[in-house]
Amino acid sequence: MEWVERLAAVTGWDGDTREPDWSGTEESLGTPLPEDFKELRRRFAPWGAFSDHLLVLEANEESESLRGNHERLLKSVSANPENRRAFDPVGLLGANEDMPGTGLVQWGYSFIEEEYYWLADTTRDASTWPVMARVDPLEPFQRFDISASEFVYRVLTEADFKPFGVAATIPSPYYRAL
Numbered sequence: 001m002e003w004v005e006r007l008a009a010v011t012g013w014d015g016d017t018r019e020p021d022w023s024g025t026e027e028s029l030g031t032p033l034p035e036d037f038k039e040l041r042r043r044f045a046p047w048g049a050f051s052d053h054l055l056v057l058e059a060n061e062e063s064e065s066l067r068g069n070h071e072r073l074l075k076s077v078s079a080n081p082e083n084r085r086a087f088d089p090v091g092l093l094g095a096n097e098d099m100p101g102t103g104l105v106q107w108g109y110s111f112i113e114e115e116y117y118w119l120a121d122t123t124r125d126a127s128t129w130p131v132m133a134r135v136d137p138l139e140p141f142q143r144f145d146i147s148a149s150e151f152v153y154r155v156l157t158e159a160d161f162k163p164f165g166v167a168a169t170i171p172s173p174y175y176r177a178l
Contacts, residue, residue, distance in 0.1 A: 003149035004039045010157060011050065011175040018045035020059030025067040029093060029105060031122040033066075034129060036147045037107060046177035049111070051156055051170045056108045056148070069106055070094075086137060093120045104132060104141075107148055113137060114164060116151065135163050 008014070020041050026032050041059060049055050057066040070093070077083045077095050084091060093103030101122040108116040113136050118129040131144040131151045144151055154161045156173035167173070 003147055003153050004036060004043050007040070007050075007149060007153050007156075007175075008043060010153070011173050013044060013175040015175075015177065016045050017042055020045075022059050025059060025065070028067050029070065029120070030101075031093075031120060032126050034118070034126040034147060036127065036149045040149045040152070044175055048175055048177040050152060050175050051166055051173050052111070052176060053166050053170065054108060054110050054114075054116075054152060054155055056152070057106065066105070066107060073106065090119060090132075090141075093122075108152075116148070117141070118148070119143070133164060 020038070022033055022038055037056075040056060044056070047058060047064060055064070057069055058064050059066065073087075073092055074095055077087070077092060084095065087095075087104055090096065091098070091103045093101075093105050096103040103120060104117040105120045106115060106117045110116075115134055115137060117132045118126075119132050120126070120129055127147070131146060131148060132141040133144065133151070134141045146154070151164075155164045155166060156170070157167050158165045159168035161167075
C-alpha cells in the first residue's frame, strides 16, 4: 500500500478513515477488487476529489459507487449494442462474450471527462490488473501496468505524465471532501 501512503503524504490528508463494505460490489462483479484500491477508499474515506480534478468511485450503493456505475454501463451496452464500441477493443466485464471473465471496470474519472478503468481478469490476482485510461470517452484507451493508487499519485505529481498529469497546473496536490 506504498502508493496510498505516498498519496496521503503528498496531499497532507489525515482525515477520517472508514472500512467500506465491498462485498456487494465484488459479488456483483464476480471478482475481488484490488487491495490497493480498497485501501485508497478506506484512507480517503469521505467522498471527495484529488486536486479538484480526479474522483475515485465509492463502495456504497449510491450514484458514485463502483457497483452502481458498472451496472449503468452494462445496461447501456445491453440496451444499445452500438454502445459497446465505446469500450473496444476489450469490452466491459460482464458484457464481453468473446472473453468471459475479462473486461473493463471503471474505478474513477476526472471533472474534464477523463475515465479510469481496470482491465479486469477474474482468473488473475486483482493486484495485477492494469489501469486503462482515456482523456475523452471518444478516444482510445491507454494502458498503464500500475495500480490505481500509483496512477492517481502520478496524475497529481508528475507534470510529464501525459496526457493525464496535472502537476504543471496544480503544483501542490490536495484532497478535498465534497
